[in-house]
Structures are given as structure tokens and as C-alpha cells.
Amino acid sequence: MTHMPSRRLFLQAGLAAGGGLLIGLRLPGHNRALAAPEVEPFAPNAFIRVAPDETITLIMSHTEVGQGVYTSACMLIAEELEVGLDQITAEHAPPNNALYADPFLGEQATGGSTSTRAGWKPLRQAGAAARIMLVQAAAEKWHVDPATCTAEHGVVHHTPSGRSLSYGKLASAAGLLPVPKDVTLKPASAFKLIGTPAKRIDTPAKVNGSLRFGIDVQVPGMKIGTVAASPVLGGKLISIDEAAARAILGVRDVVKLDNAVAVIGDHMWAAICGLKAAAPKWDDGPNAGLSSASIVQSLAAASDADGVEAHASGNAKAAIASVTKRLDAVYQLPFLSHAPMEPINTTLHVRPDGADVWLGTQVPPRTQAVVARITGLRPDQVTVHNHYMGGAFGRRLDVDSVEQAARIAKNLAYPVKLIWSREEDIQHDFYRPYYYDKVSAGLDVNGKIVGWLHRTTCSSVMARWLPAGMQKGGKLDPDTVECAVETPYEFPAQLNQFVQVENPGVIVAWWRGVGPTHNVFVVESAMDELAALAGVDPIEFRRRHLGKDPRARAVLDLVAEKSGWGQPLPKGTGRGVGLQIAFGSWLATVVEASVSERGEILLHNVYVVADVGPVVNPDTLAAQLEGGMIFGLSMAMYSEITHFKGRVEQSNFHDYRALRINEAPKVHVHIVNNPNAPIGGVGEAGTAAASAPLANAIFAATGRRLRRIPFATGQLSQA
Amino acid sequence: MFELTVNGTSRQVDVPADMPVLWVLRDVLAMTGTKFGCGIAQCGACTVHLDGNPVRSCLLTVGDAAGKQITTIEGVGATPEGAKIQKAWLDLEVMQCGYCQCGQIMSATALIKAKPTPTDTDIDEAMSGNICRCGTYVRIRAAIHAAAAA
Numbered sequence: 001m002t003h004m005p006s007r008r009l010f011l012q013a014g015l016a017a018g019g020g021l022l023i024g025l026r027l028p029g030h031n032r033a034l035a036a037p038e039v040e041p042f043a044p045n046a047f048i049r050v051a052p053d054e055t056i057t058l059i060m061s062h063t064e065v066g067q068g069v070y071t072s073a074c075m076l077i078a079e080e081l082e083v084g085l086d087q088i089t090a091e092h093a094p095p096n097n098a099l100y101a102d103p104f105l106g107e108q109a110t111g112g113s114t115s116t117r118a119g120w121k122p123l124r125q126a127g128a129a130a131r132i133m134l135v136q137a138a139a140e141k142w143h144v145d146p147a148t149c150t151a152e153h154g155v156v157h158h159t160p161s162g163r164s165l166s167y168g169k170l171a172s173a174a175g176l177l178p179v180p181k182d183v184t185l186k187p188a189s190a191f192k193l194i195g196t197p198a199k200r201i202d203t204p205a206k207v208n209g210s211l212r213f214g215i216d217v218q219v220p221g222m223k224i225g226t227v228a229a230s231p232v233l234g235g236k237l238i239s240i241d242e243a244a245a246r247a248i249l250g251v252r253d254v255v256k257l258d259n260a261v262a263v264i265g266d267h268m269w270a271a272i273c274g275l276k277a278a279a280p281k282w283d284d285g286p287n288a289g290l291s292s293a294s295i296v297q298s299l300a301a302a303s304d305a306d307g308v309e310a311h312a313s314g315n316a317k318a319a320i321a322s323v324t325k326r327l328d329a330v331y332q333l334p335f336l337s338h339a340p341m342e343p344i345n346t347t348l349h350v351r352p353d354g355a356d357v358w359l360g361t362q363v364p365p366r367t368q369a370v371v372a373r374i375t376g377l378r379p380d381q382v383t384v385h386n387h388y389m390g391g392a393f394g395r396r397l398d399v400d401s402v403e404q405a406a407r408i409a410k411n412l413a414y415p416v417k418l419i420w421s422r423e424e425d426i427q428h429d430f431y432r433p434y435y436y437d438k439v440s441a442g443l444d445v446n447g448k449i450v451g452w453l454h455r456t457t458c459s460s461v462m463a464r465w466l467p468a469g470m471q472k473g474g475k476l477d478p479d480t481v482e483c484a485v486e487t488p489y490e491f492p493a494q495l496n497q498f499v500q501v502e503n504p505g506v507i508v509a510w511w512r513g514v515g516p517t518h519n520v521f522v523v524e525s526a527m528d529e530l531a532a533l534a535g536v537d538p539i540e541f542r543r544r545h546l547g548k549d550p551r552a553r554a555v556l557d558l559v560a561e562k563s564g565w566g567q568p569l570p571k572g573t574g575r576g577v578g579l580q581i582a583f584g585s586w587l588a589t590v591v592e593a594s595v596s597e598r599g600e601i602l603l604h605n606v607y608v609v610a611d612v613g614p615v616v617n618p619d620t621l622a623a624q625l626e627g628g629m630i631f632g633l634s635m636a637m638y639s640e641i642t643h644f645k646g647r648v649e650q651s652n653f654h655d656y657r658a659l660r661i662n663e664a665p666k667v668h669v670h671i672v673n674n675p676n677a678p679i680g681g682v683g684e685a686g687t688a689a690a691s692a693p694l695a696n697a698i699f700a701a702t703g704r705r706l707r708r709i710p711f712a713t714g715q716l717s718q719a
Numbered sequence: 720m721f722e723l724t725v726n727g728t729s730r731q732v733d734v735p736a737d738m739p740v741l742w743v744l745r746d747v748l749a750m751t752g753t754k755f756g757c758g759i760a761q762c763g764a765c766t767v768h769l770d771g772n773p774v775r776s777c778l779l780t781v782g783d784a785a786g787k788q789i790t791t792i793e794g795v796g797a798t799p800e801g802a803k804i805q806k807a808w809l810d811l812e813v814m815q816c817g818y819c820q821c822g823q824i825m826s827a828t829a830l831i832k833a834k835p836t837p838t839d840t841d842i843d844e845a846m847s848g849n850i851c852r853c854g855t856y857v858r859i860r861a862a863i864h865a866a867a868a869a
């Protein structure tokens with residue numbers, strides 16, 4: 001077995017178990033906050049297998065949450081490997097460690113990123129390396145110079161002699177060759193597949209119901225359970241009516257934890273009825289008095305004082321001390337639940353000598369670790385079977401539900417699928433933090449911003465989730481100021497601060513769009529307010545404050561053109577603009593909305609212009625922007641988690657609303673062709689871009705400035 | 720014991736009369752294409768056809784469904800409208816995570832069966848009970864029009 005790592009390329013190659021060529025590669029983390037340091041020894045987290053039977057498989061320990069990453073990853077490999085997209089299939093890293101991971105490390109390596117951005121270079125390099133090795137294998141067989149061979153559609157040709165061999169026939173010989181030290185990648189102009197709207201590969205199983213999400217797992221002997229945890233975080237279970245629960249037909253077991261109860265039965269209905277009959281009583285514990293009003297009060301009070309400095313250039317406080325026109329605004333963004341369509345679920349089988357876990361997770365290693373910790377097993381005795389996820393939006397980056405499931409399942413001799421009700425999902429989420437942001441800015445006589453102060457007051461996800469990601473000696477959570485420190489604009493003086501306020505009654509978590517979803521709303525709302533204060537058109541006002549960045553200007557100019565900016569609209573309708581540089585992508589957005597006399601907000605059109613650098617699949621890119629935009633508008637219109645007496649007040653989609661098709665605007669996506677720039681991310685960009693242009697459109701339509709999300713829950717009907 | 724006809728096949732199930740068809744399909748008959756999303760008829764993920772009409776199986780009891788024809792996502796492709804909708808869904812790449820889409824396809828199939836050339840308003844009415852958290856509405860609308868034109 002040959003193990004020849006190329007550290008330069010972060011590649012390894014060898015002979016696959018069962019024959020054929022196996023390439024292992026390491027995909028870096030997509031979010032600098034989530035990026036793990038490069039580990040030693042080299043640990044691949046994705047594999048490409050060229051098998052003797054001509055199948056080519058990409059095996060990723062990464063997971064598909066709906067953004068089409070499997071398709072994009074296969075496109076990147078296929079481009080350099082010189083195969084068609086129909087010749088390559090993608091798989092979740094299988095639980096079978098022996099087949100894929102053993103040749104390199106002896107364990108299934110996981111982690112890293114699911115994004116196209118992370119794979120842009122490594123996947124192409126891996127495809128190129130595999131192609132070079134296959135060509136080399138053919139050349140050695142024919143005793144010819146590899147430079148005289150060509151590869152096309154999974155076959156190596158030697159044109160001078162008219163010979164050819166398929167990849168499958170060459171794969172095992174190639175598996176014995178060293179990895180090339182360096183590979184030259186095709187220039188963008190030579191791409192055949194990249195940049196085309198190739199069909200997604202995971203979709204056929206999604207139209208006929210055959211695709212299995214975590215919740216669809218079926219294991220022999222499995223029972224099904226549902227759970228109620230203390231409605232107040234930190235509360236304890238006092239008692240249940242166990243006899244009543246067990247009296248329900250089909251109920252098999254009742255498991256009591258200190259802070260939760262699970263009822264397990266032959267099917268979900270028995271479990272649901274059993275849990276209802278159990279009628280748990282709770283001691284609400286130390287957070288019984290928690291309410292949204294008290295949380296907001298504490299944030300507001302803390303926001304009066306200076307915080308940790310995230311950025312300072314010039315003397316912003318002095319600069320705005322004497323201006324004639326200034327803005328002093330408070331923007332508020334609520335706690336949010338993730339509410340992915342697929343409710344939280346975990347299937348577990350705990351045995352004395354090992355455990356199996358079936359679920360869809362964004363963090364397989366954390367899943368394995370938590371099950372090991374709770375069961376007392378070694379991590380290598382815990383096998384994680386990862387599945388497609390019915391959305392995640394950040395929810396499945398946490399393993400609290402897996403921990404709870406393990407505490408329950410270790411009391412049971414059989415496999416159990418534990419499903420949370422939607423109510424449990426919304427009321428026991430880890431929530432996007434509440435942000436209380438103060439912006440002060442001043443204009444000079446020419447309507448130019450002379451100073452900009454932005455102070456964010458909130459709790460920190462980073463401090464909980466990845467303490468090593470904190471900066472300034474653990475005091476600064478960089479996520480809280482992402483897109484606040486770096487804006488598309490240049491201000492002569494700028495000060496950014498972070499005030500950390502932790503709230504014991506609410507655990508906070510990543511949410512789609514992370515820092516930018518928060519800060520783009522604040523910055524782009526404030527810019528709009530300042531434009532109005534200056535009496536300048538909002539797009540023109542932004543243009544005047546742009547730095548030298550040509551990409552920002554280009555997307556802004558194009559969105560003005562595409563949206564018909566400046567052209568007349570009916571009374572009560574307005575256009576609002578937003579501009580952002582986030583996730584390495586440049587986005588300008590115009591939302592066209594109207595407000596009825598009763599104060600209802602109607603969304604008509606959204607124009608998005610995106611410059612993401614090279615485009616792997618324009619159709620997937622457009623879909624991500626459309627979906628991200630709808631997700632962000634849903635949030636801006638309706639989403640808000642509130643607390644009273646320690647409890648979350650929302651419970652299901654009737655009071656934690658999502659935009660429906662009759663409320664959704666048309667979304668027009670325009671992609672700027674910029675193939676030679678670094679590649680940017682898009683999965684979260686649309687969500688971050690949505691709320692500010694909507695607030696700005698409402699202002700244009702009505703003259704009312706909404707500084708608090710959500711907008712459509714009565715703010716406009718209040719005087 | 721109840722007798723259900725699912726995708727044309729008769730199935731005997733020994734379950735309580737008030738058990739929703741959603742859980743009978745998923746947990747008793749091992750047909751997991753019909754999805755659980757909310758349990759209170761708010762999201763549409765569990766949509767099936769009962770005698771051809773779209774219904775939320777999370778609230779449809781097995782007692783009420785007995786003796787009627789149930790069609791699920793596993794069987795809807797056998798109908799001409801279902802096949803057309805599934806094809807349009809693939810052609811227009813509607814799916815993102817896909818979790819809501821079985822329900823969307825069931826609602827959309829019922830719509831074009833009832834109204835072979837639906838207007839945007841028809842689509843709003845027929846599809847507003849189906850939530851998609853991934854926000855695929857733009858393409859759902861386009862795919863229904865495409866299927867109707869096919």
C-alpha cells in the first residue's frame with residue numbers, strides 16, 4: 001500500500017481496499033471561526049475513489065443540508081479529472097471505517113466545511129492529481145511519454161498508437177504511483193463543466209419520497225419515543241403520572257431524566273399520547289422569572305457604557321461631537337429559533353460494547369464525542385451514521401439533543417428513535433442572540449459622514465461554542481462585529497465596540513448568515529437614515545461613501561439599473577437598497593414593497609446582484625440566493641422568540657411564522673461575471689442581505705423607519 | 720383493525736382509531752416519504768391525497784381514512800399529473816433540502832388535477848398551506864406553470 005502525501009497539495013493517494021485508486025484530501029473549514037487548525041498528521045476528510053468497475057465516487061464526511069454542495073463538489077473534481085458529471089457519484093462517508101479511512105489514518109476523519117468555497121481549489125487539485133496518476137499508469141503500461149497521452153471522459157488515449165484504456169482498468173496501477181508534487185489547474189477559459197447549470201445529483205430521490213433523512217431511519221427492533229424537557233431552562237422534573245403513560249396502548253417505556261421525560265412506544269402516536277398522559281410537573285428553577293422585557297432592559301442598560309474595542313480609526317466621538325446633523329439610533333434584532341423543516345431527531349442504539357447513532361448533523365465529531373461521554377464508551381466505539389438534513393440553518397451545529405438522546409437511550413436495551421415535536425423544537429432551541437445595537441454618526445455640511453460609532457450589546461455564541469475563537473484575550477467575539485468593522489464604506493473616523501451580556505436563561509447559537517445577518521441590517525439601515533438626513537438619494541449617498549473597491553460600485557450600479565431605481569411607483573410602494581460584502585461575496589439588493597392602509601406589508605420584487613467571483617453552478621447559486629433571501633425576509637417580517645415566566649412564548653408555525661408562497665416576492669438574481677477573483681460564499685449571503693432593504697423600502701413607502709425586527713407583527717399599525 | 724387502501728394496495732393495520740394516518744404510514748407501514756413537520760396542519764409536509772383531495776395526514780385519523788383511497792408521494796408518480804409535477808420539479812431544480820417537497824408535490828399535483836392551467840392566484844390558494852423553510856417558492860411557482868404547460 002502506498003501512502004504518499006503531498007503536503008503542498010494536502011493530498012494523499014493509495015490503493016483502495018478492494019482495488020482502485022483512492023485519493024484523500026483535506027477540505028479546510030469555510031468559516032474562519034469554525035476552522036480547525038490543520039492537524040498533524042495529515043487527516044483527509046474527503047476521498048475520491050476510482051474503482052476497477054469504472055465507478056468514481058466522492059466520499060465526504062461533510063453533509064448536505066440543501067445547498068447542492070455534493071453537486072458542486074463533483075463538478076469541481078470532474079472538471080480536472082476529465083469525466084462527465086454523470087460518471088461520478090457522491091456519498092456520505094460511510095460508517096465502515098475500514099474501507100475508506102484506514103488506508104490513511106485508521107479512523108474516519110471528519111469536520112471541515114460543506115461549502116463550495118472551501119473545496120474550490122483542493123477538489124480541483126485532487127481531480128487533477130488523480131488524472132495525472134491515471135495517465136501516468138497508462139503511459140507506463142504502454143511505455144510511452146505521458147505527455148503524448150490525453151484523458152477524456154474517463155478514458156486515457158494514446159493518439160499516436162491509437163490505444164486507449166478506461167480509468168477503471170488503470171485505477172489499481174495508478175493507486176501504486178506517487179502523488180504528483182504539484183499540479184497545474186486549468187484556466188477559467190478552459191472550463192467545460194464549471195460555470196454550467198448542471199443538474200443536481202441529489203434531487204431525483206427527493207421527488208419520490210425515497211430519500212432518507214435522519215427522521216426516516218428504520219432499524220430492526222427500533223422503538224419510537226418523544227420527549228418533553230423542562231419548559232424553563234435549568235428547571236427540574238418533579239413528577240409524572242407514569243401509570244397513566246404506561247396505560248396507553250403501544251407505550252413500552254418511560255425514561256425520566258432530571259430535566260426531561262421521554263415516552264417510548266411502538267410508534268410516534270403511542271409516544272405522543274403517552275407523554276400527554278404522563279403530564280409532567282416541573283420545578284422551574286432559577287430562571288423562572290425570565291422575561292423578554294427584563295432581557296431587553298439588561299441589554300439596554302449595559303449598552304450605555306463603552307465596550308471592548310473591536311476597531312478604532314480616527315477619533316469618532318470627537319468627530320461627531322460638533323456636527324449639525326447627526327443620527328443616534330438603536331436597532332434591535334430578536335432571539336430567533338432555527339425551525340428547520342425536519343424536526344430534531346436522533347436514533348440511538350447503546351450496547352455494552354458500542355453505540356450506533358443515526359441522524360443528520362453538521363458536526364459528526366461532536367456527535368461521536370458526546371455519545372461517548374454520556375455512555376462511557378470510547379469514541380471509537382461510537383459509530384455515527386450521518387444523513388441528509390431537512391434544513392439546519394445552524395441548528396445542527398449543536399449536539400444538545402444528541403446528549404439528551406444518549407442519556408435516554410442508555411437506559412434502553414433496544415434502538416430508539418427520539419423525535420421532538422415542533423413545539424419542543426421551537427421551545428428548546430439554542431437561539432440566535434438578541435442584538436441591541438447603538439449607532440451614532442454625524443454629517444458635515446456636504447452631507448458626508450465624518451464619524452461613525454457602532455456598539456453591539458449581546459451575548460456571545462463564540463464564547464460558548466468555540467472559546468478558542470474569541471479575540472482580545474477572550475473578550476471580543478469577532479462574529480458580533482463581522483460586517484460592522486468592515487463595511488463597504490470608508491469613514492474618516494470609526495469606532496466599533498462589543499458589550500457582552502450573558503443571560504443564564506437562554507443559550508445562544510449560530511444562525512444562518514451569522515454576524516452579517518445582524519450587522520448588515522444595522523449598517524444598511526443607518527446608512528439609509530443618514531441618506532435621508534443628508535437629503536440625498538440612498539444609492540447616490542452610498543456611492544459617495546464607497547472606498548476604492550470597484551466590485552462594490554459595480555454591484556450597486558447594476559442593481560440600480562436592474563431594479564428600475566428612481567422610476568415612479570404607485571403610492572404606498574417603495575424601494576429600498578442594501579449593499580454588503582460578506583462571506584467573500586459582494587451583494588447589492590433592492591426590495592420593492594408596499595404597505596396597505598391597515599399596515600400590512602406586501603413584498604413585490606427583490607433584485608439581487610451578486611459578485612461571488614468564479615461561479616461553479618449558476619443555477620445552484622441563483623437557488624441559494626433566492627432561498628436565502630426568502631429565509632431572510634421571513635425573519636425580517638415575522639420571526640421573534642420571546643420569553644415570559646422563563647418560557648418561550650412561541651410554539652409552532654402559527655406563532656413562529658415563515659413566509660408562505662402567497663407572501664413571497666419575485667426574486668430576480670443577476671450574477672456578475674468575475675471568474676478570476678477569489679471564490680465567495682453564497683449560502684448565507686442572501687439571508688444577510690434581506691432585512692435592511694426591506695426596512696428601507698418601508699421607509700420609502702411610508703416615511704416610517706422600523707429599527708426593530710420583526711416588521712410585520714404590528715409595528716406599522718401602532719401609531 | 721382498520722383496512723386502508725394506500726397507493727392502490729389494501730393494508731390492514733391494528734392501531735387506535737384516533738391515530739393520525741401520518742404515523743400509520745411512517746411507523747407502521749414504513750412509508751417515510753410523507754413527512755412530519757408540525758403536527759397541527761400548519762406546514763403541509765404531511766400532505767397526502769384522500770380520494771384525490773389533498774389533506775394533512777397529521778390530523779387525518781385512521782378511522783376517517785378507512786375505506787377511502789390514500790395516495791402518497793411513493794405512489795403519486797403513477798398518476799399522469801404526479802409524474803408531470805415530479806418532472807417539472809427536477810427540470811427546474813426546485814429542491815433544496817427537500818424535506819418539504821413531498822408535501823409540496825402532493826399539493827401541486829392535486830392543484831393541476833383540479834385546475835389544469837392554474838393562475839398565480841390559484842397557486843397561492845392551493846400552495847399557501849405548504850411551508851418551505853429553504854424558500855423555494857419562486858421555483859415552485861415556476862414548476863407548476865411548467866407542468867401545466869407540459
Ligand code: FES
Binds near residue numbers: 757778
Ligand atoms: S405535519 Fe401535517 S401539516 Fe405539518
Ligand code: FES
Binds near residue numbers: 820852
Ligand atoms: S426544500 Fe427545504 S424546506 Fe423546502
